[in-house]
Every structure is written in structure tokens, then in C-alpha cells.
Amino acid sequence: MPDTHFYRYDDYDRTLLSERVEQFRDQVRRRLAGELTEEQFKPLRLTNGLYLQLHAYMLRIAIPYGTLSSRQLRKLAEIARKYDRGYGHFTTRQNLQLNWIKLEDAPDAIAALAEVDMHAIQTSGNVIRNTTADHFAGAAADEIEDPRVWCEIIRQWSTLHPEFSFLPRKFKIAITGSPNDRAAVRVHDVGLRLWRNPEGQVGFEVIVGGGLGRTPIIGKTIREFLPKDELLAYLEAVLRVYNRYGRRDNIYKARIKILVHEIGVEKMREEVEAEFVQNKDTSLRLDPQTIEAISSQFAPPALSHRSAVVGAVEALKLENRDFALWLKSNTAPHRMAGYRIVTASLKPAGAPPGDASSAQMEGVADIADAYSQGEVRVSHEQNLVLPHVAVEDLPAVYAALERLGFAEANVGKITDIIACPGLDYCALANARSIPVAQSISNHFASLAKQHDIGDLKIKISGCINACGHHHVGHIGILGVDKNGVELYQISLGGDVDFGKTSLGDIIGPAVGADRVVEAVDALVATYLERRDEGERFVDTYRRLGVEPFKERVYATV
Amino acid sequence: MPLYKEGSIAPIAADDQLAPLPLADWLKAPTQAVMLANTDVLDPLKNHMGRLKLIALQFPKYTDGRAYSQARLLRSRLGYRGELRATGDVLRDQLPFLLRCGFDSFESNQAGFGPALARARTLFSVVYQSSSDDRAPAALLRLKLRNATAEALAAD
Amino acid sequence: MAKNLSGDLTVVSANRLSDGVVVFLDDSGHWTRKLELAALARDKRAGEVLLERGKAEAFSVIDPFLVAVSEDDDGTIEPLSLREKIRVAGLTFQVIASEAVRYA
Known part of the structure; x- marks a missing residue:
């Protein structure tokens, strides 16, 4: 297995983690024995990443700076299988959430994390949280420093x-x-x-x-x-x-x-x-x-010189349109010629955004070992990233990701949706997010259509706490509850690109769950009709303002 | 409320001579002991560090952490060396933090507080940051280790 | 199917401390996973009494609270709010199976 190219824990780090596990084990024991009230215990479990959701406890595991070794990813898969239901949810803050953890098992699950130098410390609570970073760090062509x-x-x-x-x-x-x-x-x-x-x-x-x-x-x-x-x-x-x-x-x-x-x-x-x-x-x-x-310790891996233009890749591009689209949307420039940064899309058509099964996590770990220096990244857009892939390996990586269902050529496109867990899991939510994401994803499943629409970021939150970052979605969707009915407020024009960070504007009254897809379709149709050459959705919106979009969405009400 | 200090598992008797006065009263007639609200500023105490033997800081709820910053400022910036007492909603699971911020006496109603205090310094043998205790953070220990290794190599 | 939708009918629910699962207070003061076994309060006052009882029995659960339910002619009870429906029935979409590598 390749050596890691990021911070390696030493005895100090490991000692602190194991002492923290034992402290938490004692706190859990005291809670179960009734020595601590829930009010006293809650801040303690939260700073160990343990939430109470609608149906169960959820463990939020930190993935510091979004960087994982293949070994760590395999351990996450194993923990999900052993202590949870065999899948996890990658979040917008470079964390992994397991949704069905038992309080009694939590100390063991956290101890298992510590075996691979991972933890859930300060992933919740009123504390300094996991510090997030560019998911292309150490690999991006445009980077000043890691x-x-x-x-x-x-x-x-x-x-x-x-x-x-x-x-x-x-x-x-x-x-x-x-x-x-x-x-x-x-x-x-x-x-x-x-x-x-x-x-x-x-x-x-x-x-x-x-x-x-x-x-x-x-x-x-x-x-x-x-x-x-x-x-x-x-x-x-x-x-x-x-x-x-x-x-x-x-x-x-x-x-x-x-x-x-x-x-x-x-x-x-x-x-x-x-x-x-x-x-x-x-x-x-x-x-x-x-x-x-x-x-x-963050010194980049010694990458051997590889060819930037590979005949087999060029040939496959001509032969396989999906592969050609995938190259365009799911790979990004690497600082070294002959390499690309590959994004594995955790957004296959109709899937809950950001979810991966234990088997899929292990599959990605295998690909990382074979083709990406044993390294994986987690993006705030809820995808996984293979940071160091040689151009000549791209066809093999594509094929391997395809077997995992993670080769959808949709990164940055309309189905690369960010969504919070919403009312299906979350005790704070007012409305569901995942089923809404799924119906939009299914509606726009055609890759050719998605690439024609171009860059368009949809972000969905199930409540005003905005875990789905709806404010900065080109199209933002916010679930609200009106007298027990789920309604969705739509906003346009949010963005998080540097220098252009902007918050979206609400376009009008919230629409029912059954009308969200229709509304998004109307927004996209307006854009397709009115766009100038090379203009992204959000730029057309900025140029035209809200009126034409709004008119189209509410015309059919 | 029972008062604890390190060195005794059982609560200790409070010194009646050192009854802390609220800051406003204390300012009128400074004594050796003052009680601060967690919103009080520390400037008025600046020139009394030699006189003060007890400063009590308050935790209205244990999740209200303002007094940690007050403690650090008193210890590390104003150089206060007297007794620093945590009062209010003080629970044993705060102890590792309280000790590191320079508190050295604690009022608490929680059962098991005394034994927990006796063990509190043993919970974490590694710390990552300097604070108002004298513990060396991991980064500093690593640095010393590296320098010692380098010296040993040079001496060879 | 006439349903009683007045909002006066309530049961007491909570999450179990040891594993977080959804539970309901039954007639004998025990916590059950089955909504059909939950003690049903038929008016506001009875609801308050039931909640007090739940709080007195809360050693093994977290934060008991009242859930408004409806009742069918055949006595089947169902929560009124979507949130509580989801707490009873579970997720409204299919999650991926542990060993699956693709979504169905």
C-alpha cells in the first residue's frame, strides 16, 4: 500500500485520541447508569459527534481537510457495516455521517476510528469544528500553497x-x-x-x-x-x-x-x-x-512522468460519448502534466446525494490504491475525489467507477445536487430534502441534456438552518412547513465562487413538493431560451433578473 | 455549595475571612476577595493583583463559557496568582478545561465531584495547546525531541 | 373512513436512551416500539396526565413528548404530522444496501 502524503499521527496524537475515547466511554457509562441527566450529557455527546435524530443516534465523523487514505476509507466502510446499516452520508463539511448508531456502541465505534487515526471530536456542539479545505489541495494546478x-x-x-x-x-x-x-x-x-x-x-x-x-x-x-x-x-x-x-x-x-x-x-x-x-x-x-x-508531511507524492496525451484515451473519447463527457465534467487539471484530478460522483441518477454503501467505499479505496497514490478526498459538494490519476489510467478508473455507480458525468451539473438529510432523518428539519433531490435527478438524468444545460448548482435544505447551503445555490430550494404540508421556496442567483460569493433571491411563493421538478424545469427552459453564447445559468439570471424566470415558474399555477 | 480543592476528595470548609464581594461593592471598598459576573471587564482589578487572594468567577449554566476567557486573562495577562474559584453550574466533566484555564477551587453540587477532581489531571496526558497551566503542548515536546535527537546525532 | 382529526388525541413518544429508537408509552407505563400498543389520551387533560407519567418513567428514554394522532373507525392510530409519520414508518426513500455497489 502506498505511503500517505498527509499528516501522520505520532504517539502524542494517538495517546490523546485513546484518552478521549476512554473519557467518552466513562461519560456514556454514567449516562446509561443515570448519573448524568440528558441535559448534562448532551453537550458531551455532541462534542464527540453524537447527535440524536428522528429514529436513532447519528455519528458525525471528522475527515480533517477532506483527506483520507484508502486504509481509512476501508475502516469507515467496516465501521458502517459493523455498527450501522452499511452505508454512510458524506456531508458538505467534509464529514461522514452514520445514521443508525447505538449509544451503547458509540464508544466502540469511536475506538475503531482511532485505530486509523480518525475521530469524531468536535464535529458538533458549540466548539471549533472540523476545519475544511479545498478538496483539490495538494493536487490543483492553480494552488499557491497547500x-x-x-x-x-x-x-x-x-x-x-x-x-x-x-x-x-x-x-x-x-x-x-x-x-x-x-x-x-x-x-x-x-x-x-x-x-x-x-x-x-x-x-x-x-x-x-x-x-x-x-x-x-x-x-x-x-x-x-x-x-x-x-x-x-x-x-x-x-x-x-x-x-x-x-x-x-x-x-x-x-x-x-x-x-x-x-x-x-x-x-x-x-x-x-x-x-x-x-x-x-x-x-x-x-x-x-x-x-x-x-x-x-504534506509533501506531494513523487509522481512519475506520464504522458499528457494518450492515444487510447483519445480513441475512447471518440468511441464512448459518456466517457468524453465524464472527462470534461469529472476531471480537473492537476499541477503535473500527465495527471488529472478525478471526481467520483456520489450522485448517480435518482440516488440520495452523498450516500455510499460500505461496498462502494471499499471499491473507491481499491481504485485509490491502484490509481491514485492510495488517497481519496471528500468534497464539500458531497463527492469523493481521486487526486492523482495518470491520464493513461483514466479509462481504467472510469470503468472501475462505473462498476460502483460513481461514474456519472455530472460534476457541477444540474444533478450534482447538494442536499441535507432533511426530514427523513433530521430532528430539526421541516421538510424532506432527499426525495426532492431524487426526483430532480431522475427528471434530468440524460447526460447530453445536462451537459447542454451546463454548470448549474442546485442546493436543497430541509429547514432554515441551511445545511444544504440553499442560499448559495444557483437554484436554491428551501423546505418549509405550512400547516403540516411540505412546501419549497425557490431562490436564484446564489454562488460561492471567490469574488462572486452571493446569496440567492427568493422568486416568489413556495411551491408544493409535486411542483418542484416542474418549477426547476421552467427555470431551465427559460435559461435555455434566453442564454447568450457560453453563458452559465447563473450569469443569464444576473443579466436578465428574476422576472422572466419567475413568470415562467408561476405561469402554470 | 460544597467547595473542593485538589488534594482533598471531601469538600473543604470555606475561609469565612475571604467572602467575595460583587465587583460593584468591592470597587467601593476593595478587600481580598471579589466575585465577578461573567460579563464584568477585568480592567478595574489590574492594580489590585497583589491584594487579591480570591477571585470567584461564575458559570450561570455550565454551557456558558465566558468565565474561561476571564480566567485565562487573569492568570496569563494580569498575572493573578491567588485562588481562582469556579462557582455556579460547575460539573465534573468541565474539570480538564477548568484546570487548564487556571481555576484551582470549585463549588459544585454534583455527586462524585471530589473523586473526579482527584482524577481530572490524569484524563489527558497530552495537550495540544498552551494555556494558563504549565503544561507543554505536543508541538513543543516534539520540537524538543527533534532538537535532542539532532544534538545526539551531532555528538556522535 | 371517518377519522378523528381534532388534534385532541395524543400518545406519548420518546427516543430510547440506549439506541435512540422511537418508542411509545403503553398503558402499563412501559415503553414500546409499537404505536398500536401506545396509551391513547382522548382529551387535553388526559394528554397532560399521560405526559407527566411518561416523564416519570423517563429513566431509559430521552425527552418524552406528546404526539397528536388520528384514529380510524377500526381503532388504528396514526400521527397527524409528517414528521411523526416518518418517525413511525421510517425513511420515505430506499437506501442502498450494505453490499450493493449500485443503486437499483
């Missing part, structure tokens, strides 16, 4: 942070190392963007107070350029200001975005900088050797 180095530094700093384990609300950080943001950094509590300043130094732009949910807000820059070694000193300043002044009187106003909104970004900057001045030059400053030691 953001995962910094995610790992943050992972360690934030894990069981004594001061920040009871924050006003959850706290999510994302990092991108590319000008083309694939980590949605402007809609996180803190977004970090690595960039090179005119002096040639690489540092962070620090963006604060973004988020979706009930009150969607695009984050604001509070620091144009932060030297990399001051990252933790700065984050600690942001978190301290938030912990002290963030609202705790109203759960819906407790995120940092509300604090920033209420006191203003100038005041926020002032408070953070005042705190930062005190933190600077303390032990929070990162030692160059520490940075180097972690960076070196």
Missing part, C-alpha cells in the same frame, strides 16, 4: 481547547490555497485565503463573520495579510473576542456573524487587533521548525 498544513495546525490547536469548548455557538473555519476558492471561505465563521502579496510573501487574508443558516451573511475581511506564523495568535484573538462578547441570550443570534453585524466590522477589527497585539510574540507564534515538520 492549505491542509494550516488545517492540521488548527486541528491540533483547537482540539479540546480549554478556553473555547463552550462558545456561544458552533464555529467553522475553512481554508483555501487557491485563487479559485473551492472551500467557500466567505460563508464560514472564519475563512482563510492564502495569497502572495506584492512583496512575494504568502500569508492569509482573514475573513470573519460569514455564514448561511437563518441569517445568511457574506464574511468580511478583517485582515488583508496575516503572516503565517501568527495564525494561531490571531485565531485565538478572534475566538476570545467571540467567546466574551458573542450573544448567548438567543441561539439564533449567537454566531459570530451576528456579533460582527451588530458591532460592525471596524469595531470587530479593533477588538481583535487589540487582543492580537497581546498574543503576538507569545508561545502562540508558530515555530518555523514546527511549521516545517508538518509541511513536510
Whole structure:
């Protein structure tokens, strides 16, 4: 098996994980024995990733910076089979959710995770959550620096942070190392963007107070350029200001975005900088050797020189139209010629978005071993990524993914839908998401049609908490409950591409579940009729405004 | 409420001489002991660090974590060395965090709190970040280990 | 099929502590997985009493609450809200089987 090309746990990391498992085992024991009330226990189980949903407990497993070895993916498959129902759901925050975990089994499941250096620490609760990164990190052609180095530094700093384990609300950080943001950094509590300043130094732009949910807000820059070694000193300043002044009187106003909104970004900057001045030059400053030691573990794999143009690939392109489409939509430029980044679509026609069976996970792990340096990524768009595939291996990878049902040539297309678990699983939801995604997916199943429609992102949330990121969907769909009936509110024009992050506008009254597909069809038809050459759906919408789309959707009511 | 300190599994008697006053009262006539609300600012205490022997910080609910930041600022920034007491909704599962933020006495009604306090420092032998205790984070230990290895190699 | 849809009919439900499964309070104060065995409160006051009883028996469950149900002529009860229907009947779509590599 190939060696991993990302952070490898040492004895310190493993000791902490195993001690954490034992602490949780004792907490579960005390809960089952009645020594802890549910109110006392809930924050403890949440910070170990354990939720209570409608029908069962759900375990949310962190996949730090979305990077997995094949060995880890196989272990996830095994845990899903042994402690759950043999499938899992990859989420928009680079986590894996298992939906049918028993409380009594949870410590064993978490101990099994620790065997492959994985955990569920701080995947829920009012704490610093799993830091997410560009899923193409370390492989993308447009990358300035690998953001995962910094995610790992943050992972360690934030894990069981004594001061920040009871924050006003959850706290999510994302990092991108590319000008083309694939980590949605402007809609996180803190977004970090690595960039090179005119002096040639690489540092962070620090963006604060973004988020979706009930009150969607695009984050604001509070620091144009932060030297990399001051990252933790700065984050600690942001978190301290938030912990002290963030609202705790109203759960819906407790995120940092509300604090920033209420006191203003100038005041926020002032408070953070005042705190930062005190933190600077303390032990929070990162030692160059520490940075180097972690960076070196993310050193890219030594890829042998491979041909960028391969006769067999060109031939198959002509012969197999689906393969040609797949090359276009599901592979992306690698930093090295002769290689591509392949996205395995977890969105086959009619399937619940982001779900994979244990057998499918093992299948992807096998492909990664054979063709992608044993490495897999999880994208925030709920797909899996094979980051280092040689061009000449593309036909074999395509065939292998096809056997798994993961070769649908739809990445970035209308059926590459993001959806939260919705009312089928979730105790917070008002309406179902997955069945809506399935009916849209079935309706637009034709690949030729999807590629004609082009890039179009549909994002579906089953309630206002917006786990399905509907605010930033080109087409956003939000499930609401009206007197016990599921209705769906449609918005247009959201986006998360860097520099263009925008929130969608609601087009009109919510429609019934049976009319969602029809409405999407009307939106697409309007676009197809009115688009200019080469224009994406969202660009046509921006040019024309809401009227023609709205008119068409409601014409048939 | 029963008061605990490390070194005793049973609750200990509170020192009646050190009854903490709410900040507003204390400011009128500073004594050796003050009780802060978790929204109080710390500046007024700045010049009294030598006088103060007890500062009590409050957890109105155990999920309200503001007092952790107050504790860290008192210990690490203002250099407070006296007793730092956690009061209110204080539960044993907070102890690893409380100890690391510099608390050293605890009022709690929870059964089993004393034995839990006795074990609290043994739960985690590794920490990842520096705080207001004197524990070295893993990154620092790794650095020392690397340097020691490099020195040993150089000496060979 | 006349249904009683007044919203006055309620049962008490909760999730079982050990594994999270959906349970209902029966007439003898035990928790059952079967809705048909649930104790039925026929008016608001009876519902309050039943909920109190559920809370008193909550050692092995989490957060008992009242669920509004309807009753058929033949005595079959069914939750009124979609959320509670899903809690009783399970997912409304087919999930992939553990050993399957493709969706049907």
C-alpha cells in the first residue's frame, strides 16, 4: 500500500485520541447508569459527534481537510457495516455521517476510528469544528500553497481547547490555497485565503463573520495579510473576542456573524487587533521548525512522468460519448502534466446525494490504491475525489467507477445536487430534502441534456438552518412547513465562487413538493431560451433578473 | 455549595475571612476577595493583583463559557496568582478545561465531584495547546525531541 | 373512513436512551416500539396526565413528548404530522444496501 502524503499521527496524537475515547466511554457509562441527566450529557455527546435524530443516534465523523487514505476509507466502510446499516452520508463539511448508531456502541465505534487515526471530536456542539479545505489541495494546478498544513495546525490547536469548548455557538473555519476558492471561505465563521502579496510573501487574508443558516451573511475581511506564523495568535484573538462578547441570550443570534453585524466590522477589527497585539510574540507564534515538520508531511507524492496525451484515451473519447463527457465534467487539471484530478460522483441518477454503501467505499479505496497514490478526498459538494490519476489510467478508473455507480458525468451539473438529510432523518428539519433531490435527478438524468444545460448548482435544505447551503445555490430550494404540508421556496442567483460569493433571491411563493421538478424545469427552459453564447445559468439570471424566470415558474399555477 | 480543592476528595470548609464581594461593592471598598459576573471587564482589578487572594468567577449554566476567557486573562495577562474559584453550574466533566484555564477551587453540587477532581489531571496526558497551566503542548515536546535527537546525532 | 382529526388525541413518544429508537408509552407505563400498543389520551387533560407519567418513567428514554394522532373507525392510530409519520414508518426513500455497489 502506498505511503500517505498527509499528516501522520505520532504517539502524542494517538495517546490523546485513546484518552478521549476512554473519557467518552466513562461519560456514556454514567449516562446509561443515570448519573448524568440528558441535559448534562448532551453537550458531551455532541462534542464527540453524537447527535440524536428522528429514529436513532447519528455519528458525525471528522475527515480533517477532506483527506483520507484508502486504509481509512476501508475502516469507515467496516465501521458502517459493523455498527450501522452499511452505508454512510458524506456531508458538505467534509464529514461522514452514520445514521443508525447505538449509544451503547458509540464508544466502540469511536475506538475503531482511532485505530486509523480518525475521530469524531468536535464535529458538533458549540466548539471549533472540523476545519475544511479545498478538496483539490495538494493536487490543483492553480494552488499557491497547500492549505491542509494550516488545517492540521488548527486541528491540533483547537482540539479540546480549554478556553473555547463552550462558545456561544458552533464555529467553522475553512481554508483555501487557491485563487479559485473551492472551500467557500466567505460563508464560514472564519475563512482563510492564502495569497502572495506584492512583496512575494504568502500569508492569509482573514475573513470573519460569514455564514448561511437563518441569517445568511457574506464574511468580511478583517485582515488583508496575516503572516503565517501568527495564525494561531490571531485565531485565538478572534475566538476570545467571540467567546466574551458573542450573544448567548438567543441561539439564533449567537454566531459570530451576528456579533460582527451588530458591532460592525471596524469595531470587530479593533477588538481583535487589540487582543492580537497581546498574543503576538507569545508561545502562540508558530515555530518555523514546527511549521516545517508538518509541511513536510504534506509533501506531494513523487509522481512519475506520464504522458499528457494518450492515444487510447483519445480513441475512447471518440468511441464512448459518456466517457468524453465524464472527462470534461469529472476531471480537473492537476499541477503535473500527465495527471488529472478525478471526481467520483456520489450522485448517480435518482440516488440520495452523498450516500455510499460500505461496498462502494471499499471499491473507491481499491481504485485509490491502484490509481491514485492510495488517497481519496471528500468534497464539500458531497463527492469523493481521486487526486492523482495518470491520464493513461483514466479509462481504467472510469470503468472501475462505473462498476460502483460513481461514474456519472455530472460534476457541477444540474444533478450534482447538494442536499441535507432533511426530514427523513433530521430532528430539526421541516421538510424532506432527499426525495426532492431524487426526483430532480431522475427528471434530468440524460447526460447530453445536462451537459447542454451546463454548470448549474442546485442546493436543497430541509429547514432554515441551511445545511444544504440553499442560499448559495444557483437554484436554491428551501423546505418549509405550512400547516403540516411540505412546501419549497425557490431562490436564484446564489454562488460561492471567490469574488462572486452571493446569496440567492427568493422568486416568489413556495411551491408544493409535486411542483418542484416542474418549477426547476421552467427555470431551465427559460435559461435555455434566453442564454447568450457560453453563458452559465447563473450569469443569464444576473443579466436578465428574476422576472422572466419567475413568470415562467408561476405561469402554470 | 460544597467547595473542593485538589488534594482533598471531601469538600473543604470555606475561609469565612475571604467572602467575595460583587465587583460593584468591592470597587467601593476593595478587600481580598471579589466575585465577578461573567460579563464584568477585568480592567478595574489590574492594580489590585497583589491584594487579591480570591477571585470567584461564575458559570450561570455550565454551557456558558465566558468565565474561561476571564480566567485565562487573569492568570496569563494580569498575572493573578491567588485562588481562582469556579462557582455556579460547575460539573465534573468541565474539570480538564477548568484546570487548564487556571481555576484551582470549585463549588459544585454534583455527586462524585471530589473523586473526579482527584482524577481530572490524569484524563489527558497530552495537550495540544498552551494555556494558563504549565503544561507543554505536543508541538513543543516534539520540537524538543527533534532538537535532542539532532544534538545526539551531532555528538556522535 | 371517518377519522378523528381534532388534534385532541395524543400518545406519548420518546427516543430510547440506549439506541435512540422511537418508542411509545403503553398503558402499563412501559415503553414500546409499537404505536398500536401506545396509551391513547382522548382529551387535553388526559394528554397532560399521560405526559407527566411518561416523564416519570423517563429513566431509559430521552425527552418524552406528546404526539397528536388520528384514529380510524377500526381503532388504528396514526400521527397527524409528517414528521411523526416518518418517525413511525421510517425513511420515505430506499437506501442502498450494505453490499450493493449500485443503486437499483
